[in-house]
Amino acid sequence: MKLASYKSGRDGQLMIVDRALQRCCPAGDLAPTMQVALDDWSNTAPRLQEHYERLCRGDHSETTDFDASKCDAPLPRSYHWADGSAYVTHVELVRKARGAEMPASFWEDPLVYMGASDAFIGPEDPVAAESEDWGIDFEGEVVVVTDDVPAGTTIEEAAEHIKLLGIVNDVSLRNLIPAELAKQFGFYQSKPWTAFAPVFVTPDELGNTWDGARLHLPLRATLNGKLIGAPNAGQDMTFDFPTLIAHCAKSRSLISGAVIGSGTVSNVGSKDGSCCLAEVRCLETIRDGRPSTPFMSFGDRIRIEMLDHEGTSVFGAIDQRITPFEPSRG
Template sequence: MKLATYQNHTRDGQLMVVSRDLTRAVAVPHIAASLQAALDDWGRCEPALQEVYAALNQGPVNGAVDFDQAACHSPLPRAYQWADGSAYLNHVELVRKARGAEVPASFYHDPLMYQGGSDAFLPPHAAIPLADVSWGLDFEGEVAVITDDVPLGTVAAECASHIRLLMLVNDITLRNLIPAELAKGFGFFQSKPATAFSPVAVTPDELGAAWRDGKVHLPLRVEYNGALYGEPQCGVEMQFSFAQLVAHVAKTRQLAAGSIVGSGTISNHDRSTGSCCLAEQRMIEIIESGEARTPFMQPGDHVRIEMLDASGQSIFGRIDQRVMGND
């Protein structure tokens, strides 16, 4: 099943059921006004939403309209929790190697994770605001899951059953603000502005055989200023599955329905697959030549993030954003 949220001048938007080929959509206020409302009552809402989805894929449905990705907000315009991991250790290894640091052994069995702002996400086709280019704006292509209620202490073996939906992510980062924040010993805050998610969230079964072992086994495609920038495999070298990442959160807190947990930047050791962020390319340049040559994003720069199935069909729609300067 595929779900989206249209912007409608309310905080949580209008829940839409979207056809598998992303061509048609229909509002379902009789089932749930918003995605959060559906997640809060998933046992009742999910079967009814699935019925609408099946009908939409089979033929005309009363009230259906052409699906407009530009009309979408993030599937959850705001969420109770947004926790982002760093499951691709190649990314971590490159960053640390570039500054001459080793990766602590604990990183291989204890996930890195930060808590991002979840009160206001950016729509997937909205401009990325940038008040100061010296802050070092970067994009980060990721995958994320949305959970139902996860009880405190739920172990990884049980967490997979709590994953309800998947989305793509642009985890926007202000790289040049990170060092001073980390030096304070309290982690990211100003260096992590509003995040954007894909127009569509999908249930795991939509991925078929590409969803297994709590991982997505498909490439994530990132285009930057009109050219392919990276297409690494999401299922390769993911140190921690989504079930393990959710369990990491649940160790000391329960997750409310509508909690979002991210994978971290997709990254492969095979450099021919490219990168999903500018920082990684900069780290490779430092390692190879001692100097970063790739600049961070400037006003007018354009990033697109998308995932295609085996037939070339877009699964989640496209994150499509330009940088907007403060002038």
């Protein structure tokens, strides 16, 4: 099934959306919000599925046209957001561009950081920054959402805890990153709110494109109408989602609604293009000695979307403008 959240308060109103992303109906008393549904998923999901099937058949009595502009993130805020860097070829490329060696451990032990989950933003909400000098970049990623995951869960067990999938724009402020990482304490200011496509989908909706660990479809990133890349999310993913989940749950349990990100989707050699400008710039640096593609500017429009083999949008599109914000400094 496919689920969205219309904007309503801080946690949204859970909506059931048909397969074609054309019609929807409120989940109502079944689960007023996505978090409520996830907290009792084993009981709530079958009941939501019944309404979804009726919606797709066209015999549900409470339907309206689905409007992505009304959408918040499907899970407007989460107790846990852990983002990986599962496409190690991307990390290798970035380090090569700056002349840094690649530690062997990067191929064996996942890179993960905790991001800001107190608020996620919707598919058409603007990306706001104080200055273009911050190096505004998009990052197209796949995410999974879990139920409760006990501490010490194995990779084999972790796959059963994946309940929903989605795609995100994990915005990065590239020019703030070096100073933060130099402190050896991780990202903070350089990782603002993450934007989500309109809907989450259950694994069964993805057919054979989902193998239980990786999603084998291209992720398209288009900037100002120009396709930047469409790398396949199922290729060159060094650490699959069960591995990332088991890594995150090594020393503590994960609570229902935990969102686990893949990191920027990237294929070896980037023959199908890139899902972030940083990678484009690294390739230029390796080829030409310096980057020529700028980061995003105010007014730019970024669209991120995943299409199935028939060309149909799976999750709906992230479609955002880059806008300035005025800082409040008293």
